[in-house]
Amino acid sequence: MQSCDLDISVVTYHSGRWLEGFVRSILASDLDLNRVRLLFMDHSSDRKCVDELEDLRRRHGSAFSGFEIRRQRNRGFGGGHNANLKHAKAPYFLVTNIDLEFEPTTLSRLLSCAAQSGDNVASWEPRQKPYEHPKNYNQVTMETLWSSHACVLLRTQALRQVGGYERWLFLYGEDVELSYRLRDRGYVLKYCPQAVVWHYTYDEAYAFKWRQFLGSSLANFFIRLRYGTLGHIAYVPLMYANLWRCKSPFPWKYARLLLAGMELVAKAPFFLLSRRTSKARFPIRGYDYLLARDGAFEVLEPYPAETPLVSVIIRTYQGRQGFLQEAIQSVFNQTYRPIEILVVEDGTDYAALWLKTLKVPEGINIRHLPVEKGGRCVAGNRGLEAAQGEFVNFLDDDDLFFADHLETLVIQLQANPQCGAVYGNAWEVATRVHSTDPLSYTEVMHSGRYRQPFSRRLLWRQNYIPIQTILFRQSLFRAHGGFDLELDALEDWHLWIKYSLDADFVYVPKTTSIYRTPADPDVASERQEHLDRYYDEVIAKLGKMVIKKSADELLKYLN
Incomplete structure (x- = not known):
């Protein structure tokens, strides 16, 4: 039996204002703290932070398995955690910044994620609030290509096996480099959005930090040298030169850039001589790494106090089990509860036995x-009639939710009781399907096609709300009915038009879902022709709709 289950590693640097809140948030944890050890490494230039830590240890140290405080000269983020790693005894090593606080369930949920993972998984990253890290991740497996180490749970054995953090990186990029090195050794990284930390890294949204950008850019160059292709490496001199053109109020900008250039030249041979050894994918996009979702500074609220039932309706038919399984798993991965999933199968019942084998959370x-076989609208209406939730969301069987989709939309719909629906952004994912049984496909391109705030004028001429992006009140169905059975395409657009007659919609500028379109140009062209055939029908039906309002009311209504 281990003396503790979890070592929490913290590096401090004149961090006194954060200490009390940080420790108190751990004390509020639902985890047995007798199995938790705190490892503090202080890099401050004086003893003030250590004195405050010692005071906290006197007051709260008995609650933990250990409360250890050490000092050393400032060796940066990675150097501090590497020093703590030498003293780690638990199977799991939580790396965390001091400027954040945990929710009561954060630690237990992280450890639960770890316990349910295979030995090949090396890290588990919690979701950050009030600003979620906007990188992409696999909505089905919850795997990610790199993890933010503002807070991350690591398997101690794996961390030691790869040698800890890169000692040649001082303050930025250590998390990306270590993530890539773990994956280079065959490990998998997971995102665990059910576990939440409140990270107070920005005083205000959209704040630009020149020093952080410069440090991150330099780290990006080193990561290119170690993990990039020849093309990635060739761009390093051009990208460094481009930094000299960036505007910054920082008075020592050019001196800093000169020092960064000297550091780049001095360290480049080391990174080039320690190149990756595997064929794993190590994405690099400009000065960043992964495709970023919209909504990086969309403020995330606390989990709602009231949680009404949400009905997710998935229409499917025979031969779609692979896609259906992924769609359902993306609902299983939702941070919101309670949910009912209504699988409406058009013309067959192949999914009945398979659904019974699922381990439902x-x-x-x-x-x-x-x-009975009747098409998309018949299946959709059957789902609407059977839905018991106060809120309803459609999900086509080849589309996927990001894990916070329902939570984000429910919070906004509750905050706007006068509105009937809320919708977010989505990625259109051009997909090349190689096989449906077993399911095999390639995602060719991601694009954010629609970023449109609510406008009746525009909605009545263009469908800018993909079906899986919108959460609506079930009362709209009771008042206005469901899909028009005469439509075999654009039935969702017609439904949004009907619902918008009496209700405003709320727009959330955050990417919370994806929908697939054919990557093959010929197939995509046929699909578009099919949609175009129904466009005039929807417009004609709109012309028959009657709105009873005064002139003043109508002006407000349309604007």
């Missing part, structure tokens, strides 16, 4: 609704 219920 707590707080989620699945119902299978086979219907």
